[in-house]
Amino acid sequence: MNKIDKKILELKDQGRMGLMTHLVVGFPSIEKTISYAKIMEDSGADFIELQIPFSDPIVDGPTIMNACDVALSNGTKVSNAIETMKILSNELSIPLLFMAYYNNLFKYGLERFCKDSRTAGASGLIVPDIPIEEEPNEHFIKTAEKNNLYPIRVLSPASTLERMRKNSRVAKGFIYCTARQGITGVRNRIDPKTVSYLNSVKREINVPIAVGFGISGREHILSLSKHADIAVVGSAIINVINKDYSKAEAKMAEFVRSLLFDT
Amino acid sequence: MSKGHFGKFGGRYVPEMLIPALEELEKEYLGAKADKNFKNEFNHHLRNFAGRPTPLTFARNLTEKLGGAKIYLKNEGLNHTGAHKITHCIGHALMAKRMGKKKIIAETGAGQHGLASAAVAAKFGFSCKVYMGATDVERQRPNVFWMERLGAEVIPVSFGSKTLKDAVNAAIKDWIENVEDSYYLLGSVVGPHPYPTMTRDFQSVVGKEARKQILKEEGRLPKRVIACVGGGSNAMGIFSGFLKEKNVKLIGVEAGGTGNAAGEHSSRFNGGSLGIVEGYKSIFLQDDDGQLQKTHSIAAGLDYAGVGPELSYLQSKGKILFASATDSEALNAFELLSKYEGIFPALESSHALAYAIREAPKLDKEDSIIVNISGRGDKDLFIVANALKDKQFGDFLKAESSKDGYNE
Structure with a gap:
């Protein structure tokens, strides 16, 4: 059984929304990535997505772009990201996913990437720029599944009913719904249309729903808790790191805990 | 054009939030293509706004000097706004109108596509945002100035390598955020289907x-037929008229820059490899991990890590040959055409000309070659003056910049 499924069963048993936190591998250093991830688990995160830094991250806003730039200028390679995954999966028990842009996988070799990621203990892949229509050429979904990695499908408020169904047919683990039509980054409030969109996704598909993009605090998560199964917090966490590198560990524990419900 | 693949190249590798918009654009485009009125309106504006057709000029003096094939210049520099770019901008603006969009988003390298986008936005009544790498803003300030006069907002992009690829990224992000009322006027034959x-x-x-x-x-x-290739819009334009001819060799000329090391040039077919970036699969200058590399060219319009997918396909089939010209060869070609033919070619187009200068003497006098002069060189005034170390021009700039208007 994939760790993601186990986790989702656990969340259902506990009757609570899950929390997925985000890190860019190598930002501000590999050592820090490892130490932050441990703090995240200790503070209550249910999943962590480890983003492989890319030179041209098309759905990311300034916060994550800058983190990618820093990680790349530190010399972070795809192979380092896989090593980091290996270290973390040995030390943590929650499911870990890679978030990456397709070109990094393609150049590394898709088959090799999936194999190495699986061996390193990854449970899933979130790759936003490989749409289902390119599957006949790329075999991304097939290759991921062959290696017992869940290829997480992404939906947006612009997705038509037809596209929701198309993606849900191949969805494994959960579907990642972007809370807004836009790029990643902290926003002050949740778009009021988000709830109705999440509800329409829920009607169409049987897979658990993760919601991310623009979610930065407990109130955001509370307002979505009835409409999705997992909340994803990305840029807001990187902002915690950005504020003060030296205090980031303590601040991160505090921040992650502040996102959780009382259970 | 079912999924926009050219062999293994092309496609639509974009995040989900853009797929519905691209599907809509494709559907609308197929409708427009079959619509006689659309075609008539397009042709009308090409004639009466852009100034088409542009002339094919025989370069008699240059031909005699080189002593080989007859050199003809397809002088796209005579288009309104100074380059071939206005042609597709009119087409896209009519599409934006047809789709009821209010805003145009564009990116630009040299500023020529931005200028043409700003011009059609002014003419057809759209607001216009142009993303431009901060490095390009610095080296192409005159075009920035003119875009602003046309009412466009020019937004310098100061992340990544601060050139064209970063401007494309920024423009795509803006489009993702504002897809409902915005039309993305992509400036070349790159990006996701159906743009190329x-x-x-x-x-x-x-x-x-x-x-x-x-x-x-x-x-x-x-x-x-010889054309410079940045993204490849001018090359695909002129090559498409000769693709079926076995006896016409088509040559794309990339920027050789200052050397062969990564970051010194923009020759995708000399050091590039297959990749998927900015929504399309093609040849990119990238490292082993798939990170795009820095590029260089004296011509901002050629300074780009990717190349149109159809060009990669035609290259792989042997239908287009690729060569490169260095910064200094391009400058030399610029000077030759100016002195011998009375035409300033854009530094981008000067790369195509540099190749023609090498090639013409090898051919018979009875033969002819066409060089696509994709734009005029007026925009390169400052770059050329600096490269030629024109001290008096420098003095002029100093004197100009001390005038009151700049210092208030």
Whole structure:
């Protein structure tokens, strides 16, 4: 059984929304990535997505772009990201996913990437720029599944009913719904249309729903808790790191805990 | 154009939030393509706004000096706004109008596509945002100034390598955020389907004109058609008129920059590899991990890590040959054309000309070649003056910049 499924069963048993936190591998250093991830688990995160830094991250806003730039200028390679995954999966028990842009996988070799990621203990892949229509050429979904990695499908408020169904047919683990039509980054409030969109996704598909993009605090998560199964917090966490590198560990524990419900 | 693949190249590798918009654009484009009124309106504006057809000029003096094939210049620099770009901008603006969009988003390298986008936005009543790498803003300030006069907002992009690829990224992000009322006027035959096909179709008028013109002048087809290749819009435009001819060699000229090391040039077919970036699969200058590399060219419009997918496909099939010209060869070609023919070519187009200067003497005097002069060189005034170390021009700039208007 994939760790993601186990986790989702656990969340259902506990009757609570899950929390997925985000890190860019190598930002501000590999050592820090490892130490932050441990703090995240200790503070209550249910999943962590480890983003492989890319030179041209098309759905990311300034916060994550800058983190990618820093990680790349530190010399972070795809192979380092896989090593980091290996270290973390040995030390943590929650499911870990890679978030990456397709070109990094393609150049590394898709088959090799999936194999190495699986061996390193990854449970899933979130790759936003490989749409289902390119599957006949790329075999991304097939290759991921062959290696017992869940290829997480992404939906947006612009997705038509037809596209929701198309993606849900191949969805494994959960579907990642972007809370807004836009790029990643902290926003002050949740778009009021988000709830109705999440509800329409829920009607169409049987897979658990993760919601991310623009979610930065407990109130955001509370307002979505009835409409999705997992909340994803990305840029807001990187902002915690950005504020003060030296205090980031303590601040991160505090921040992650502040996102959780009382259970 | 079912999924926009050219062999293994092309496609639509974009995040989900853009797929519905691209599907809509494709559907609308197919409708427009079949619509006679759309075609008539496009042709009307090409004639009466852009100034088409552009002439095919025989470069008699240069031909005699080189002593080989007859050199013809397809002078796209005579288009309104100074380059071939206005042609596809008119097509896209009519699409934006057809789709009821209010805003145009564009990116630009040299500023020529931005300028043409700003011009059609002014003419057809759209607001216009142009993303431009901060490095390009610095080196192409005159175009920034003119875009702003046309009412466009020019937004410098100061992340990544601060050139064209970063401007494309920023423009795509803006489009993702504002897809409902915005039309993304992508400036070349790159990006996700249907852009490479649409922009090629709009630009194909250049190839049609050139073919007709050379047949009229020479009574037979040329031996070579030569075009510079950044993203590839001018090249796909003129090549499309000759693709089916076995005896016409098509040559794309990339920027050789200052050397062969990564970061010194923009020759995708000399060191690039297959990748998927900015929504399309093609040849990119990238490292082993798939990170795009820095590029360089004296010509901002060629300074780009990717290349149109159809060009990669045609290269792989041996239908287009690729060569490169260095910064200094391009400058030399610029000077030659100015002195011998009375035409300033854009530094981008000067790369194509540099190759023609190498090639013409190897061919018979009876043969002809066409060089696509994709734009005029006026925009490169400051770069050329600096490269030629024109001290008096420098003094002039100092004197100008001390005037009151700049210092208030």
